[in-house]
Amino acid sequence: MTRDEIYETLKGFLVELFEIPEEQISLDANLADDLDLDSIDAVDLILKLQEFIGRKVSAEQFRSVRTVRDVIDQVNELLEQAA
Amino acid sequence: MMEALWSFLSGAENSTPVACRGSRDLSAGALRAAALSLAEDLRKDEGAVFLYCEDAANFTAGLIGALICGRDILLPAHSAPAYLAEIGAKRQNLVSDLSTLDGMHVSVAEDGDAGALPAIPDGRIGFFTSGTSGDPKLCMKAMTQLSAEVAVLGNLWGTPAGAVVGTVSHQHIYGLLFRVLWPLASGSVFFSRIHETWESVAESIGEHGTVISSPAHLGRIPPEVRLRHKPAFIFSSGGPLTPQAAQGALAQFGCLPTEVLGSTETGGVAWRRQVEPGEAWTPLPRVEVSADADGALTVLSPFTGASVPVPMGDAVEFLEDGRFRLKGRLDRIVKVEGKRVSLPRVEEALRALPQVEDVAVTDLPDRGGALGAIVVLTGEGQAALSACGSFRYSRDFRAALRRRLEPMELPRFWRFVDEVPQNSQGKRIASVMRSLFRSPELPQIESENREGDKVEFDLLLQPDLRWFEGHFPDQPILPGVAQLHIASVLAERVWGIEFPGHDMSRVKFRRVMQPGERVSLSLVRRERRLDFQYVSGGEIVASGTVRGLE
Incomplete structure (x- = not known):
């Protein structure tokens, strides 16, 4: 899966889970400051990503994540490990 | 008797x-x-x-x-x-x-x-x-x-x-x-x-008239309506009257409404006049009120038809003089992520914000039990909403609530509306509240033309249709399964026959359909068979046959 495809999927999740308008989502958008996701939202997102990646993901692995781009990096890495 | x-x-x-x-x-x-x-x-x-x-x-x-x-x-x-x-x-x-x-x-x-x-x-x-x-x-x-x-x-x-x-x-x-x-x-x-309107009440009411009304009507008195005669009584029942509505009726009609607390099951229970906001309730004669083990108000009276106290589902607090105050519906305590959350408490926190005119909060089982808030904004709030959009504005609300509420108590989903939906008795029905948060699964029907076994619909595929979610994020299209589903649901509505959709033949999806597109759908029923055809811009975009259940 390419990074673009991951980005599109992630956008779909953000719209579906949090009703964030798609045009507000960019690679540099900060999850907390720009998209106003809080800790509970983060848990929901991680659960969704876990489903998508097809394996257990710990909150620890997303601790350093700040922006949409960071999420894509992290998912990309996890997918590569799984492959 | x-x-x-x-x-x-x-x-x-x-x-x-x-x-x-x-x-x-x-x-x-x-x-x-x-x-x-x-x-x-x-x-x-x-x-x-x-x-x-x-x-x-x-x-x-x-x-x-x-x-x-x-x-x-x-x-x-x-x-x-x-x-x-x-x-x-x-x-x-x-x-x-x-x-x-x-x-x-x-x-x-x-x-x-x-x-x-x-x-x-x-x-x-x-x-x-x-x-x-x-x-x-x-x-x-x-x-x-x-x-x-x-x-x-x-x-x-x-x-x-x-x-x-x-x-x-x-x-x-x-x-x-x-x-x-x-x-x-x-x-x-x-x-x-x-008398559905206050204008018609004003035309009819005579000297010492009594008005039997509800919070739905008393909360919406048009400012220009005057009554020729001051009513002897204005009664209200079906739900609590806001202090503003009570004072509004007093100012406009010279009569402070008498509220009656009751339900179909219990009959009348208590009454009050809100001289002060949140005035306590006085039990009606012959009514004995108490609290059960859960702290819920229970009622024993000749009007209930039961020989044991009947619970009303409201938490109650008694005063020394026998009057009582209600502390919110007990059935309006829901579990969010395993934690008990009082919906009235969340509503109270929202109502305390200056931008909020009215509010209803509901839990959303479809969305993992998260809370949804339905908000009616004041003029000031509406200006702010149009300036920054509903997403940004809902986040401002969440930020403002964080000072009073725990994270679990914060609504995750927001709808800004002109009026909180209620039935004609002024009751808010949970299923109706929840439906505001569900994306529609049928397109908007702009016209419908039926002749015997043939029916034709003009449909608008509105962008918030549930089917566009996730297929595909960059270029959403109406999936084939959704086209079949829409055709069979509309056919079932017209002819009362279920077409489950798995038994189909000659199905062709020729071109994709996109959000915002207008299409016409024609359905022809032959016995238990349904032929469907979607047409857009003069060309057939999908067609096929589905067999119905016997």
């Missing part, structure tokens, strides 16, 4: 007015004549009678006619044909004053000549209420329970001095008791037609 309820009507001179229809009086003789004539018809059959009337005088004649014949009376909440069929009303057992309904007819003329009524047996009456799920639920009462409550109203507030005007329906227990039975038993006069 029943003597008291009907003795005035039974013994009154033929010409004594008992009701007004517009500017005309209806006489006791006319009402008795209509009741006796209906009783002739009803005597020929047995079983429960469904009674639905728009006019309360016709209704009263229907009620008495059925009681005389010893038949139970069931009161539908409204007259939509599908609803009447659902609750079991049919031509043979329906009494109505609507020419559009198929059944027995009851109608009170202006004048009439009829002797005293025969002895009226006690009888039973059933009300259809909407439970919190919204399904119709039947609640049976003995007429003696209603009669006992009317006697208490008379003891507490006397005889209505002027005519009684109602903005609420007599098909519900509060309207029936206050608008019809109380004036009728005490020899006063009631307006037979429901």
